Amino acid sequence: MQDWTGHSPAPIGTERRRGRGAVSNRSGRFEPSREESWDGWDIPEVRAAFRTDLRLEAARSILTRNTSPDVPFDRSVNPYRGCEHGCVYCFARPSHAWLGLSPGLDFETRLIGRPNAAEILRKTLSRKGYTVAPIAIGTNTDAYQPVERDQGIMRACLEVLRDFRHPVAIVTKGSLIERDIDILAPMAAEGLVHVGVSVTTLDAGIARAMEPRVPAPARRLATIRALAEAGIPVRVMMAPIVPGLTDTEIEAVFAAGREAGARAASWIMLRLPREVAGLWEEWLVEAFPDRAARIMARVREMHGGKAYDAAFGKRMRGEGPYAEMIAARARLTMQKEGLAERLPALACDRFEVPLGTLEQPALF
16 A cells, blocks of 8 residues: 555554554655655564654644634644544544654654643733634644643643633543643633543444554543533544444443433544545554455445545535434434533633733732
């Protein structure tokens, strides 16, 4: 299977990529070729394992704007680029190509953190003319990935949002969010926060293969419970549903989420944009060789014969009889379990610039 340059990605031994999602380090769109291109000779070479490397960069801006009709927000914050969780299906992988890095193993091992994110966010929210609307966090890469434990960039951003009484919607697979319940619970009491927790499968084996550094499914359900018990509105997300692999679990995942305390549920079909398609297919052949052809046939069935259709209104759900069947099952299960399609709207009328900023200087 070839990459964007027409080269065959170098075979990377399982020991070198232990605990990682991608099978290779395929070239991105803006690279001539990868350094480890295979020369065709099966001669063993000793090469280092892929270790997590975090580089810190000073952010010049922190709010990312979007106009997509497929998502219910127009701005987001990303404390990190790349994600150590290593979900092989992650639709954010192609963003690493813009950095001259591979959407493959580079995406989950060569990370970038923005330690001044909270400072830039504070300045942004303090500007005259800033218009309040919910900020989404975790929509590209997970702010609660393992490196956040030491860096605390997400927590610092939350402290700013709390100080400004600014609404925020968080999506995560990381149990580390429990650390921040002391901030999130008071914000939730004012209608300023809700959280989506992604539970793609209840099968620990599938989860370990597909999302190698994400907490186990049972642990994610425990996170839903902890958040819900603290009064924080939670949505259980089955994102993505993988045809032929996890699609039989829709009812079980939603029921488990409701049992843990989720108030709402949502789902997204498997998305394979740009480099993700090749990365996904080579992983699938290795991880589930007996199902690979059937899974990809279903995927292409929903996208007019292609691995992916980026058209608005289609990319999240697909189309055709199979997609309609999945949508019907999800809808009926949500009704049965008493799960709403969305959580209550966040409050945008509580925003205020705190004293001690340039816009609201303190008297003393």
